[in-house]
Amino acid sequence: MGETKSFTADVVVIGGGGAGIAAGIEARDAGADVLVIEKDAAPGGAAIISGGGCLIVGSPLQEKAGIKDTPDLAFDDWMKWGGPSADEVWARYYIEHTLHDLFHWAERNGVKWVDLKSQEGNSVLRWTRADDSGHGLMSRLIASYKAKGGRLITNASVSEITREGDRVTGIAGKMINGESGDFTVAAKTVVVASGGFNSNVDMVKEALPALKESRVLEGSGFYARGDGHKLVRGLGGYLTHMDHIWFYAxxxxxxxxxxxxxxxxxxxxxxxxxxxxxxxxxxxxxxxxxxxxxxxxxxxxxxxxxxxxxxxxxxxxxxxxxxxxxxxxxxxxxxxxxxxxxxxxxxxxxxxxxxxxxxxxxxxxxxxxxxxxxxxxxxxxxxxxxxxxxxxxxxxxxxxxxxxxxxPLARKNFGGVKTDMRCRVLDKHFEPIAGLYAAGEVAGMAGGHINGKAGLEGTMLGPSIFSGRVAGGWAAQEAGFGAGFAGKPNR
Ligand SMILES: Cc1cc2nc3c(=O)[nH]c(=O)nc-3n(C[C@H](O)[C@H](O)[C@H](O)COP(=O)(O)OP(=O)(O)OC[C@H]3O[C@@H](n4cnc5c(N)ncnc54)[C@H](O)[C@@H]3O)c2cc1C
The missing domain is CATH 3.90.700.10 (Succinate dehydrogenase/fumarate reductase flavoprotein, catalytic domain)
Structure with a gap:
């Protein structure tokens, strides 16, 4: 048994994948002291092993290829593909922010976008790949986060979100993978960015009982096991569209x-x-x-x-x-x-x-x-x-x-923790739980169910990174730093 280590931060982030690192960068840019806690030996999550493709509308790469794309066209494709259970408000918000707040923002953080690929359901090419795919994208964002003074602890598994009265006050957990001891982090706000649950077949079958007797393969990041979903549910957070799971054949x-x-x-x-x-x-x-x-x-x-x-x-x-x-x-x-x-x-x-x-x-x-x-x-x-x-x-x-x-291989979760447009976790009355935010796949990529039943591809990583930024901006603001996330829509 090692000793319990105690840390403090303005904003603590659970998970150092696409959403968590983006949240970290945003909160650091607002001036908050940020600590990202990552369960794996290295940060990156599913994002670092991903294809590195994001749905981006109106990009210079599209322009160069002579492709005419608009937020309206992308929104129509999105709603046709994802069906009525796609969250129209989040979809619109994401699509309109892809040019300035994803493409150019990532470039400012060292990412290079290199090519476009056709994907089913899109009327034009808009799946935009980063140089060296997910590995290139995430390595550069992680490097940028660290360069901005963001702190990171790896091999640390969060098992509790602490609360006093109605407010969350931080997190607690255990060191793993050969490291020992417990840890606590006292923080003003907490961002849950722990990814999906598709590497936990029991949770997949709980969400889709019709598959109970069938063989289903696990297909997401190693620790995409639903830890964050359970922590949020334990605090009274509302989980939605959990049966919306994207399978590969x-x-x-x-x-x-x-x-x-x-x-x-x-x-x-x-x-x-x-x-x-x-x-x-x-x-x-x-x-x-x-x-x-x-x-x-x-x-x-x-x-x-x-x-x-x-x-x-x-x-x-x-x-x-x-x-x-x-x-x-x-x-x-x-x-x-x-x-x-x-x-x-x-x-x-x-x-x-x-x-x-x-x-x-x-x-x-x-x-x-x-x-x-x-x-x-x-x-x-x-x-x-x-x-x-x-x-x-x-x-x-x-x-x-x-x-x-x-x-069938369970790849991506299109449902999860319900949040508002600031990524504040909502309870069953659709009221925010004070100090608690969720972004990325734990929140069905963004807001709870941004894709609906089907995704145009690039609509997982992209919205995860974008909602990470939104969560980081507002979590920093609630902690006393910055004015919250505003961004710049490409209307
Ligand atoms: C092989 C593959 C290819 C993909 N390709 C694409 C693509 O090209 N385009 C696209 O749009 N989407 C793609 N996706 C989906 C996309 O990568 C994910 O939806 C996205 O990475 C989700 O980001 P996230 O930050 O929410 O989760 P992740 O990137 O998975 O990060 C979550 C992090 O939280 C950590 N964590 C979990 N539990 C705890 C805990 N208890 N304590 C501390 N840390 C914890 C995990 O270890 C992980 O590092 C792909 C997915 C896979 C698996």
């Missing part, structure tokens, strides 16, 4: 660490087809996103499928995991090691043999592939059964054949 269990329940996201298998346990295709596989491929997979019984590919299709396979990648480069030997060794990946010299290994009906499966191959033989541009464009595909003709078993 193209994920297979991490066979090297099966006990963890984590999934590996695989990409770049052009032309693969998805086969359910009945041996049939069920979807246009070219639409593989969270609002298209995932609902299709979740509708299968049982809730899994096989991504079937021939050898040629797997030559570009990438696995989004540091073990299989070095920066942007795919480590090909390790990908081959996965293909050879995972019990969730079957390989066979013939399609008939592959059907047996998948445990699906041979005749049904062979007829499915035959129909698909026939579309190529006929020279069709689109296969007729599910409308998949065939431009980037080829027939199944190069043995060996592979079937990668894929399960």
């Amino acid at each position: 193209y994920a297979t269990p991490d066979y090297r660490d099966q006990a963890s329940g984590r999934g590996l996201v695989f990409r770049l298998v052009p032309g693969n087809i998805w086969i359910n346990q009945q041996g049939r295709r069920f979807h246009n596989e070219s639409l593989s996103g969270g609002n298209s491929g995932s609902p299709a997979l979740l509708a299968q019984n049982p809730r899994y499928a096989f991504a079937v590919a021939d050898r040629a299709m797997l030559n570009t396979l990438s696995i989004s995991d540091p073990y299989y990648q070095s920066g942007e480069k795919i480590i090909r030997e390790r990908v081959e090691e996965l293909l050879e060794n995972s019990p969730f990946i079957h390989k066979a010299d013939t399609l008939a043999e592959l059907a047996d290994k998948m445990g699906v009906d041979r005749d049904t499966f062979l007829a499915t592939v035959e129909r698909y191959n026939a579309a190529f033989a006929k020279g069709l541009k689109v296969e007729p059964e599910f409308g998949k464009p065939l431009g980037a595909s080829k027939p199944f003709d190069t043995a060996p054949y592979y079937a990668i078993q894929m399960f």
Whole structure:
């Protein structure tokens, strides 16, 4: 047992990911003494392993590419995609602040934005990637936070938010990962920025009881385990839209660490087809996103499928995991090691043999592939059964054949702690809990449910960083520093 260390700060932030570091920078800029408490050995959270893409409207990169985008167009796309449960006020607030208060702000903190990518649901390209993806984005923001005099303690797990009367007064927790002792931080305001809960499959199934009997893979940051949700709930904070979880379909269990329940996201298998346990295709596989491929997979019984590919299709396979990648480069030997060794990946010299290994009906499966191959033989541009464009595909003709078993992977939480527009945590009467703020994925990315049921992509990291700034600005103001977050809309 080590001793209890006692710290003080004007603003204490729980979690050093995208939202927490942005909150820290904002509160430091307002002149507050800030302490970020991070559970992991290093800050960054899910944000540092992310694709580093943010939805940004009216950026210089769009302008350079000749893309005409406006907040109105982005808002229309957002509401169409996310549906009626998207928070219109927060969505509008975020969209209109992406140019000055995300793009240019991040640049002032050392971030370089490098390119745009098309994402389902967007009528123009606006997913804007930072140099060196999430790693580049977060390394620069963390460096900026430290350079501004922001303090950070790592390997520190917050387990309590302290309160006297109606006001929060700080936090308490334990040192972990080989460090020992307890700690307390007395603070004027507390920002909860502890991320989502998708690396806690029990919480996922609690939020979506229909999935109780299904295998669901964990797919967020290592400590995205819902600690902050529990702390806020314990103080009477209101949690909302907890069943709005963004799943990915193209994920297979991490066979090297099966006990963890984590999934590996695989990409770049052009032309693969998805086969359910009945041996049939069920979807246009070219639409593989969270609002298209995932609902299709979740509708299968049982809730899994096989991504079937021939050898040629797997030559570009990438696995989004540091073990299989070095920066942007795919480590090909390790990908081959996965293909050879995972019990969730079957390989066979013939399609008939592959059907047996998948445990699906041979005749049904062979007829499915035959129909698909026939579309190529006929020279069709689109296969007729599910409308998949065939431009980037080829027939199944190069043995060996592979079937990668894929399960729904819980990636992002679109619901969480309800806050007002200052990121103050609201109770069940929708009144603020004095001194308590929440931002980022713990708050459904911003405000509680900014995306609704579906996200245009870039609408997780972006709103997390932005709401972190909003929370940091107002938490500093309540602690006696600055005038609160105002920003500059790009109307
Ligand atoms: C692989 C991957 C790729 C992604 N790519 C994109 C993308 O390109 N674009 C996009 O918009 N979104 C993306 N996302 C989602 C996005 O990264 C997250 O939504 C975003 O990082 C959330 O920010 P946050 O600060 O709320 O949480 P995080 O960045 O996860 O930070 C939370 C931090 O809190 C810490 N913490 C948790 N509990 C405690 C505790 N009890 N005490 C102290 N600290 C604690 C965690 O360790 C963590 O460091 C991706 C997610 C993943 C997993």
